[in-house]
């Protein structure tokens with residue numbers, strides 16, 4: 051693949067935008083993200099590709115029949131049934147409320163990430179972006195953490211139709227548990243997640259000692275981190291882990307979930323990252339020149355999330371963005387600085403050098419056994 055200008059496709063249409071904007075947890079975020087990327091004129095460097103609904107067969111490539119048929123018939127449920135024990139069994143309570151059209155939205159997002167995969171396996175694009183996707187918590191037979199259909203798993207399964215070894219990277223503040231579970235027993239998909247890991251923090255999984263099972267042993271990599279994490283520490287441990295993964299796993303295609311809830315200023319109030327650290331991670335991965343899917347995920351300060359994903363989009367199309375936010379519908383919300391950067395705070399950092407070194411050595415030790423299928 052030519053090093054500099056890559057063929058970038060961008061999953062979008064008004065339908066998926068409107069549906070995602072109606073999701074109660076991220077109401078109107080999609081329009082804020084889309085508007086900033088448009089205001090920076092980045093669409094002239096990408097081909098916009100419309101998403102489609104994932105087919106039932108595609109959904110059943112990961113999810114169970116019971117779960118999918120329950121989701122497909124939500125509209126037939128009475129209000130009692132919607133809070134009944136069956137709904138609870140499928141995780142459709144508390145964090146994952148049954149709201150009108152949630153299935154159509156989730157399966158359109160799923161179809162969007164599958165479409166991203168199709169563009170790469172057909173060699174029509176080098177990089178495929180789906181900022182509507184990245185819903186990494188959904189399990190085979192239940193919703194979780196506000197994720198209903200695991201579009202990430204569906205996209206990886208699509209890539210596996212052509213690529214022997216696929217690498218999944220999860221940059222979201224939360225552990226990518228649903229994706230890790232889907233591939234924990236195979237050595238064809240290596241999942242690596244960098245996430246906050248501390249007592250009582252959702253989803254609670256992602257210990258450094260979780261390294262996969264049977265044939266997948268050592269092909270699950272977890273990098274548990276603590277509150278207050280700063281850019282430099284994040285990038286240092288990211289590079290040192292990823293260079294090892296590149297050498298030993300030699301991935302043929304990459305999926306990177308770029309959840310922005312680790313940024314300073316997110317209501318999650320956990321990490322203390324600027325968009326630069328996520329940008330350096332993505333820039334490094336793109337420098338490998340492998341077919342890559344970039345996905346969204348968490349991110350609850352919508353202005354920061356828009357800044358982050360516009361910046362990552364500019365890296366994919368290799369275009370420099372002006373520091374000043376261009377005038378557009380949401381310009382007034384970018385005050386008081388009206389700049390693309392996210393200023394980091396000086397919250398105390400619980401990640402001591404000893405802690406980070408300890409985690410690094412454990413992760414490297416775990417990965418010593420990753421070898422290519424002879």
Ligand SMILES: O=C(CCc1ccccc1NC(=O)c1cccc(C(F)(F)F)c1)NO
Pocket residue numbers: 075076145187194195196222223224252309311317318347348349350
């Ligand atoms: O970001 C997530 C999901 C976070 C999550 C897990 C479990 C239950 C609920 C959630 N979502 C939130 O906590 C959430 C969603 C939207 C907005 C907020 C806010 F309060 F931080 F703004 C918080 N995964 O990467």
Ligand SMILES: [Zn+2]
Pocket residue numbers: 222223224309311347348349
């Ligand atoms: Zn998250």
